[in-house]
Structures are given as C-alpha cells and as structure tokens.
Amino acid sequence: MSWVPVVDLSDSNAVAAVADACERVGFLTVAGHEVAQGVLDDAWNTATEFFDLPMPAKMRVAMPRPGYPYGYSPIAGETLSASLGERHHPDLKESFAIGPVDPPTHAFAAPDEEFAWSANLWPADVPHFQAAWEAYYRAMSDLAARILRVMAVALDLEQHWFDPLIDRHTSAMRSLNYPPMNGALPDQLGASAHTDYGTLTILLADHTQSGLQVQAADGTWRDAVPEPGSLVVNLGDAMARWTNDRWRSTMHRVVVPQRRRQSIAFFHNANWDAAIECLPSCLADGESARYAPIEAGPHLMQKFRSTVNTY
Numbered sequence: 001m002s003w004v005p006v007v008d009l010s011d012s013n014a015v016a017a018v019a020d021a022c023e024r025v026g027f028l029t030v031a032g033h034e035v036a037q038g039v040l041d042d043a044w045n046t047a048t049e050f051f052d053l054p055m056p057a058k059m060r061v062a063m064p065r066p067g068y069p070y071g072y073s074p075i076a077g078e079t080l081s082a083s084l085g086e087r088h089h090p091d092l093k094e095s096f097a098i099g100p101v102d103p104p105t106h107a108f109a110a111p112d113e114e115f116a117w118s119a120n121l122w123p124a125d126v127p128h129f130q131a132a133w134e135a136y137y138r139a140m141s142d143l144a145a146r147i148l149r150v151m152a153v154a155l156d157l158e159q160h161w162f163d164p165l166i167d168r169h170t171s172a173m174r175s176l177n178y179p180p181m182n183g184a185l186p187d188q189l190g191a192s193a194h195t196d197y198g199t200l201t202i203l204l205a206d207h208t209q210s211g212l213q214v215q216a217a218d219g220t221w222r223d224a225v226p227e228p229g230s231l232v233v234n235l236g237d238a239m240a241r242w243t244n245d246r247w248r249s250t251m252h253r254v255v256v257p258q259r260r261r262q263s264i265a266f267f268h269n270a271n272w273d274a275a276i277e278c279l280p281s282c283l284a285d286g287e288s289a290r291y292a293p294i295e296a297g298p299h300l301m302q303k304f305r306s307t308v309n310t311y
Helices: 014-024 037-051 057-060 080-084 111-117 129-154 238-244 295-305
Strands: 006-008 025-032 071-073 093-100 172-178 191-194 200-205 212-215 222-223 230-236 253-254 261-268
Touching: 014 025, 014 129, 037 093, 037 129, 037 200, 037 261, 080 238, 129 172, 129 200, 129 261, 191 200, 238 295, 253 261
Parallel strands: 006 025
Antiparallel strands: 025 230, 071 093, 093 172, 172 261, 191 253, 200 230, 200 261, 212 222, 212 253
C-alpha cells in the first residue's frame, strides 16, 4: 500500500503528512493510533462469529424495514453506486451495522434526526458481541476526534475547531463480509464504486489480502492493502465540501475476493445540524465556494436511503 501515505499520529511531522495525504490521495494509513489491540481483536472476532451464524440467526437482527440504518443486511441488500445516481448490480456483501451506543442527551435539531439515533439490534447468539462493539465504537469516536484535531491544524484552523460540530455525532460502525462468489457477473462487485458521506472513515481490514481498490487521480484503480497494525482512513464528502475540494473524497470500491474478506468500517459523521460549508481557510481571494451550504444529517440520510435494496 506504499502509494497511500503512511502517517504516524505520534510523529512531530503528522500535521504536514496528513495535509499532503488528504490533498493528493484522500486516503492515508494511520500508525501510532494507540487503540488497544484487544479492542480491535474483540470487535473483529465477534464479527466473524456473527457472520458464521446460520442465516435464520442472522435474520433475527435484520434491519426491520428497508431504509432502517442498523442491523443485518444480507448479500445484495445494498447498491452503493446508487448514492452517485448510478444503478448497477447489487453489491455482493453482507453487513451488520450499529449507530450511537449511548442514548441522546440533547433535544433533536429536527424530527428526522431520530433516524440516526434509531435503536441498535444486538445478536444474542454471539456472547460478548455488544460489549466488544461498544468498546470499539467508543475507541473509534475518540480516534476520529484526535484525527480531526490534526486535520484542523493542517487546514490553518484552531486545533479544536471541529469539536463543537461533532459533540453529538451520529457515526455508524459497520462490519462487512465478502464471501467468494463463483456466480458473480463479470462487472459485479463486492462494493460498487462510491465515496463516503461523512467527515472521515476509519477501516480495520485484513492485511493479508487485497480487495479494497482506490481510484487514483489518473482514473485507474489501485489495490489498497493495509500495513499490519495500521488503520486505513479516508475522507468523506463532508470534508471535501468543507475544504472546497482542496482535500479529496476519493472514489473506492471492493472487488469480489478469491477467498472470504472481512472489514470493520467506522463512518464518522458530524452532528445532525452541523453546517457543511466552505471553510474560510480554504477559499482563496477571488475564489467562490463550489458547494451550497448543507446540514450534515439530511445529506447523510438521503445518501444512505438511496443505496438500500429490498430483500
């Protein structure tokens, strides 16, 4: 994964390295993240146990209706390319997702905000699943806040600039299982080409095989295999809009693997009513903002619901 920059968050040059990676690639491999290995292992192993369950057990925690954000989604339950207004074959993956693990302590900014705080569904068939996932969710929330403070400095902002925009964040955690599929159509993918919607995504993936592909600036697709012990971070659409495309929300996809592939993604999102508009430090003299201001939550909900298939 040498073409994706490796950034050690504990290094004195982390700010400059993050700025360079976000501007050139939109992806970076993060070392020095300080997340305990036990937290990573517990989330990973319980996810594997869940996907190994028979289908009736998994369907007991299926998303109760199309468009519900959390729970189990079977193979072909989603088409990510639809978030870009494109329709292709359904994605060949199954997934399990949760949202915020602590109940809201604030009044909702709008009635639709309840969508992001929908109840999580927990599989009783996997012991310690809920404890392991809640620990991982909290660790990723802390890490995302740490990364955003580095990014703020890289964008010539005060270190804690993003803090009030993420203190009620509506992030989602999702494990994905990509089984080998001998009957896949020639152009069918594990996850069709898409960008992520929020501030940033933190990915825990198997470093022993490829599958994730990132679109380079020249339009070619390149394999992205993480370094052992590292986490992959990519920017979402909110960050691209904040930076007026100075930083990239990069297209990526997952090809159908030769053997089973698993990952855990933490999709960090801002507060529901956070304003996503061009940062003053990203607007040069005489330059105009490329995007109209939006609120984070409605953008997220529209993108997510556009991808859901009926099963």
